[in-house]
Amino acid sequence: MILSTDPSAGYLAHRSEIDSAMRNVMENGRYILGPKVRDFEEHFAKYLGMAHCIGVANGTDAVHLSLRACGVKAGDGVITASHTAVATVAAVEWLGAVPVLVDIDPESYTLDPQKVENTLRRIKTTLTIKAIVAVHLYGHPSDMNALRDIADLSGIVLIEDCAQAHGAAVGDRKAGSMGACGAFSFYPTKNLGAFGDGGAIVTDDAGIAERLRSLQQYGWRERYISEGAGYNSRLDELQAAILDVKLQWLDAGNERRRRIAALYRDGLAGMPLDLPREKPGVHHVYHQYVIRSAERDRLRIYLESKGIQTSILYPMAVHRQPAYRNRVPVGEGGMAVTEGIVQRILSLPIYPELGDAEVERVIETIRGYFRN
Numbered sequence: 433m434i435l436s437t438d439p440s441a442g443y444l445a446h447r448s449e450i451d452s453a454m455r456n457v458m459e460n461g462r463y464i465l466g467p468k469v470r471d472f473e474e475h476f477a478k479y480l481g482m483a484h485c486i487g488v489a490n491g492t493d494a495v496h497l498s499l500r501a502c503g504v505k506a507g508d509g510v511i512t513a514s515h516t517a518v519a520t521v522a523a524v525e526w527l528g529a530v531p532v533l534v535d536i537d538p539e540s541y542t543l544d545p546q547k548v549e550n551t552l553r554r555i556k557t558t559l560t561i562k563a564i565v566a567v568h569l570y571g572h573p574s575d576m577n578a579l580r581d582i583a584d585l586s587g588i589v590l591i592e593d594c595a596q597a598h599g600a601a602v603g604d605r606k607a608g609s610m611g612a613c614g615a616f617s618f619y620p621t622k623n624l625g626a627f628g629d630g631g632a633i634v635t636d637d638a639g640i641a642e643r644l645r646s647l648q649q650y651g652w653r654e655r656y657i658s659e660g661a662g663y664n665s666r667l668d669e670l671q672a673a674i675l676d677v678k679l680q681w682l683d684a685g686n687e688r689r690r691r692i693a694a695l696y697r698d699g700l701a702g703m704p705l706d707l708p709r710e711k712p713g714v715h716h717v718y719h720q721y722v723i724r725s726a727e728r729d730r731l732r733i734y735l736e737s738k739g740i741q742t743s744i745l746y747p748m749a750v751h752r753q754p755a756y757r758n759r760v761p762v763g764e765g766g767m768a769v770t771e772g773i774v775q776r777i778l779s780l781p782i783y784p785e786l787g788d789a790e791v792e793r794v795i796e797t798i799r800g801y802f803r804n
Contacts, residue, residue, distance in 0.1 A: 434781050434790050436741045439620040441785035443627070446681060453673040463669050465649075472672040473632070475679055480606045480614070482634040484641035487667025488648060491595045491617020494631040495523035497665060498613035499563055501633075501643040502589040504529055508562035511551060511763065512593075513543050514749040515770045516567045519617075520593050521750050521760070523565075530559060533751045534763035535770050539709045541569045541722070544769070545578035551763035552586055559761070563589040568597035568607050570745075571623070571689070571719035572710065576602050576610040583611075591615060596719040598624040599686045603713050608634050618667075618675055623689070623719050624682050626671040685784035689718040692782050692791055696721055699795035703802055706776075720745055724776040731801055732778055738797045743779045 443450060457468055469487050477485035488494050504510060506528030512520055514533035524531040534551050537544045543566055552561055564583055566574035576592075583590040590610075594600075595617035597607040608614025618630035635641050646653055651662030693716070697707055706724035710716045722745070725731050732742050749770045750756050780794055 434740045434786075434794060435783075436743045436779060436781045437621045437783045438785065439625055439627075441783065442625070442678070442685075445785055446677060449677045450674055453677045454670060457669045457673045460669075465666055466669045468669045468673040468676065469667055472667075472676040472679070475676055476632060477634055479679060479682075480608050480634055482609055482614070483636045484638065484644075485632055485634045486641060486644045486648060487672060488631045488633060489665040489667065490629040491593075491615060491619065491631045492519040492523050493663070493665040494595075494615035494617065494633050495520060495565060495591065495593055496526045497644055497647050497663070498591050498615045498633050498635075499524065499527055499529065499565070499589075500647060501640045502563065502591065502612050504562045504589065507560075509555065509559040509761075510563045510565060511543075511548055511561060512565040513567050513569070513770075514751045514762070514767055515541060515746065515774070516569060516593070516750065517595065517746065518750055518753065518755075519595075520565060520567055521756065529562075530761065531750075532559070532561065532761045532763055533749075533767070535765055535767050536569075537575070538769045538773065540572045540574070540711055540714075541773070542567060542572060542574035543579065544765075545575050545582060547763055547765045548579065549582050550765060552582065554764045555761070561586070561588055563591055565591045565593050566611065567593040567595075568600055570708070570722050571597055571600055571717040572708075573597060573600050573602050573607050573714055573716075575711075576605075580610065595619070595622065597717060598622060599682050599715075600717045601715040609636075612637065613640060618671065623686060623717055624675065624678055626674055628671055630667050630671040630675065631665075632667065686717040688784040689782055690716070692786060693718045693721050695788065695791045696780060696782075696795065699792070700798060703799065705798075718782055720779040721782045722777050722779050724773060725778060726776060728776050728778050731798070734801050735794075735797060740794055740797055741781065744777060745779055747774060749774055
């Protein structure tokens with residue numbers, strides 16, 4: 433079976449370094465907010481060109497705490513995408529804020545800036561929008577130049593959801609470095625993945641960083657003294673040690689993903705499929721390689737029968753899910769693009785340890801499907 437993703441392969445590729453890092457944590461005896469967390473925060477901030485990094489428990493917390501630290505409150509509106517992991521929208525609602533879901537660009541699968549602007553113009557008389565959460569989906573960054581201009585002109589906060597975009601970039605700016613905060617997940621299947629849950633927030637704003645460190649742990653500045661309401665959202669030492677090792681291999685892993693994407697692009701050319709596109713000036717890191725097919729479900733079953741695992745991210749837009757349907761506002765212009773793609777998208781196997789021979793097998797199997 434060719435798996436769609438395989439975190440264990442990443443462990444086996446760097447087993448000795450990871451085992452050594454884990455052993456050092458166990459022998460050191462510091463398991464929460466110790467030296468390994470500080471080391472990883474420093475190294476990840478440097479990698480992204482940012483001043484501050486705060487490790488948190490998971491990516492959902494990273495979005496939630498970013499919004500809260502930036503002053504978003506209950507009742508405020510937050511624009512984001514409906515074609516995303518539901519965690520993005522859940523993080524907004526944890527605040528008591530109101531998610532306003534806007535349609536996407538059909539090539540990048542990220543927020544359509546024109547529809548964001550139209551939504552801001554329409555909704556300002558009924559709801560005060562305080563933030564935009566730009567989701568860098570599948571490893572392709574959002575149009576941050578356009579979204580930043582919109583946010584600046586409107587006086588609202590721009591947050592980046594970078595859960596699928598570790599190492600992606602727009603020009604010379606890495607994902608996470610272009611908004612007030614960049615929120616990351618280190619779920620095991622991510623381009624930079626832990627062996628459990630984990631997350632981080634990066635920012636250049638010292639005031640935001642200070643608020644995040646207080647929110648991260650019960651509102652403490654002095655231990656056991658809560659100066660404000662806070663949470664328990666800490667990246668643990670073991671995961672930080674693993675991430676610090678894997679960070680050294682992130683760029684090489686992303687280049688391998690790009691190589692696999694190039695093999696798919698060349699090998700599937702001419703097939704009745706829509707293949708991923710990379711916008712000019714963007715560095716795509718292919719967390720997912722997402723094709724679109726009118727025969728998606730039949731193709732998926734065929735590939736499974738041939739020992740090739742695929743996935744669908746995501747099979748139902750958030751605004752259509754039972755928990756949100758007819759309850760969450762939908763932005764100006766509706767959701768025609770989002771609703772059109774969810775029936776057609778399919779993620780092919782992609783991860784750094786996937787071999788060329790396995791990629792060629794996927795390609796040949798898909799070509800065989802369309803020859804039959």
